[in-house]
Amino acid sequence: MYLIKIKGIVQGVGFRPFIYRICKELSIDGWVRNTKDGVEVLISGKKKKFLDLLFKRKPKASSIEEIKVKKADLILKKGFYIRKSKEKGEKNLLITPDIGICENCKREFEDRSDRRFKYPFINCTDCGPRYTIIYDLPYDRENTSMKDFKMCFVCKKEYEDVFSRRFHAQASCCFDCGPEIWIEKKNGKVIKGIKAIDEVVKCIKEGKIVALKGLGGFHILCDPFNEKVVFKLRKRKRRPYKPFALMMKNSDTVRKYCYLSNKEEAILKSWRNPILLLRKKNKRIPEIVAPFNNYLGVMLPYTPIHLLIMKKVDVVICTSGNRGGEVIEYENEEAKRNLWDIADIFLFHNRRIVNSVDDSVIQYINGAGKVIFRRSRGYVPLPVKLNRKK
Known part of the structure; x- marks a missing residue:
């Protein structure tokens, strides 16, 4: 079992959903969570394969400045999941800059059959506002100006769907629940x-x-x-x-x-x-x-x-x-x-x-x-x- 601490541009870029997916792909048990100085990951094994995929596939706007790996002896549940952010500790985190609209969101934006067709605030884990909406760390919705908008049922479902591009997308919204x-x-x-x-x-x-x-x-x-x-x-x-x-x-x-x-x-x-x-x-x-x-x-x-x-x-x-x-x-x-x-x-x-x-x-x-x-x-x-x- 390994506890991995990652510092850099690792919040607001879809990093936790990315970690979740590669751990599911590798059948690794454990968890990932935001902290006040980065991201913390606990994995049950396959350290080398995990680290290889981490560096090969990391989100385009992310940057890994420091990574520490140590053996851990902690109680671990079966499966892999995203834990609630860790609020304790000294704030020492690189806040992500704002990211221009991505190609996937552009396609949805142009698609008449998509529910976000021409929606002025379409975004996902790969793009959208970051620094301009954040009050505090870690980068969670309640620490941004998007806390003013309660997610509708459909947006919430996407937010919880590991296969969605909006899995844990903190600024996610639509015509029914977002800004106007x-x-x-x-x-x-x-x-x-x-x-x-x-x-x-x-x-x-x-x-x-x-x-x-x-x-x-x-x-x-x-x-x-x-x-x-x-x-x-x-x-x-x-x-x-x-x-x-x-x-x-x-x-x-x-x-x-x-x-x-x-x-x-x-x-x-x-x-x-x-x-x-x-x-x-x-x-x-x-x-x-x-x-x-x-x-x-x-x-x-x-x-x-x-x-x-x-x-x-x-x-x-x-x-x-x-x-x-x-x-x-x-x-x-x-x-x-x-x-x-x-x-x-x-x-x-x-x-x-x-x-x-x-x-x-x-x-x-x-x-x-x-x-x-x-x-x-x-x-x-x-x-x-x-x-x-x-």
Whole structure:
């Protein structure tokens, strides 16, 4: 019998369900649980096979920084199960960054027969909010802002099903039990549900400025090809020259306006989904978007809400929801107070953002690799490792 303690990015990435599955595959008895400094596993045997599969198949967003294995003499039930998290001990855990929507969730999102078809908050153990919703460790639903939403019967059934991708997915939800979206206009009109997305797209096409509550804060959206509205945005944000970031529908759209290498495309499509600085290919994007600059800051849609909007437009300005020089807004009422003189319409949701994050900004440079200009969503709160001796 062995007690294994694992530290690293091992909570909020589907690590316990992953451990459960490989132990079931190997017919190992024991248990797994979250602790305040990682994950603890007790196995009845087959240590070498277990460790081999652990490193070969670990979830893509996970990272094992330290692993300790010792023989144990504990009472063990027959079978393998997930135990309640261990609350005692000193907190010493890497909190998982937020993860862009995965391919499996995208497929469900597009499937008319799926119960989460076009659901703005679809997620699973492989993707979705992490750092932005967590209050405390360990990463369990009651320690996140998802505690405000009680799982419906079907979501609960998936949560308890070892064969489901949402087995122990802490942020899992659906139309029946999860967060909702709505828009508010300056005239007081409110539109709820998916119709709100249609109204947002209509407003963008009409030359209006939209404030959208996203994953880690508010974005400001408008049509980059409408120079009058871009000028208006610069005036309202008091941002005369600084480039605006763009969100583009997909890689094919990016290639219409920018040079994009295979390595750059891999960064754009990675689970971190940063803004990537790409060299302009032509002058089809108006100069006012990124004046006196040979590069455009580009990102792909990384949340279901973004996907709903980008289904109907190819390119939007997608810049931080703040006044020039101030922090990004992330609370509904504060955003209304501080952004009403910038935006014409607001898209809100009621999943609380606990920790705000802005979009990370990266450039790929030949010979140097990835250069990070702003380290935020997708990277924080992970530490930066320095290559030096103590």
